[in-house]
Amino acid sequence: MQNSYKRVDAHLSNLGYCTRSEVKKFxxxxxxxxxxxxxxxxxxxxxxxxxxxxxxxxDDETLVLLMNKPSGVVCSHSDGGVLVYSLLPQRWQRRNPKIATVGRLDADTTGAILLTDNGVLNHKLTSPKSDIAKVYEVTLAQPLKGDEAEIFANGTLMLHGEKKPLLPAKLEIIDEKKVRLEICEGRYHQVKRMFGAVGNKVVALHRVRFGEFGVEDLEAGEYKILSL
Known part of the structure; x- marks a missing residue:
């Protein structure tokens, strides 16, 4: 945890208690x-x-949060719709630097998302070299064919428009239309595109875990502060 030494107005404005011009009144x-x-x-x-x-x-000078993102919420500071940051306290929404999501989940995807105002940490966690496992529960439109686990695990699957095959991924079958998938990459719409490549369609997607952090104990829209 940081413990910077600076003016009171800088502390208060950076943490979102008030703007720099409002400090005297505050x-x-x-x-x-x-x-x-x-x-x-x-x-x-x-x-x-x-x-x-x-x-x-x-409040802590640096925040790292784990949220169980609900459906219909957007991981952006500028897109239309309900923004994920609107679920946070107003004070946190005014922090400088701003809190940002670590990667993104689509609006219709639910589950584990990290948020932080630590840019260095954010970059580290989203780097292709990070090799962080992400686990998803996937509901499919069609029953499994039976060869998906082998295809995903062999490290040769190419997605449309990509020049490099996907790294091996682990598939655990829950039932004929529901699986648990573990990947260690974060390519654009990766899970949906993986199942599209084997002739199926994802109808519901929930990220259960991001690295060591799971959202089993969080209701949709709830979050907790992490110590990293």
């Missing part, structure tokens, strides 16, 4: 203290850990 309406001594001067400097607002410690 200090007059709220009890902002440094080591239990109330401050009114926006130029006061302090370590993050020493500041409280109305007796509560400041």
């Amino acid at each position: 200090l007059s309406k709220n009890v902002v203290s440094i080591k239990d001594v109330r401050v009114f001067d926006v130029r006061e400097k302090a370590h993050h850990i020493d500041i409280t607002v109305d007796g509560e410690k400041l």
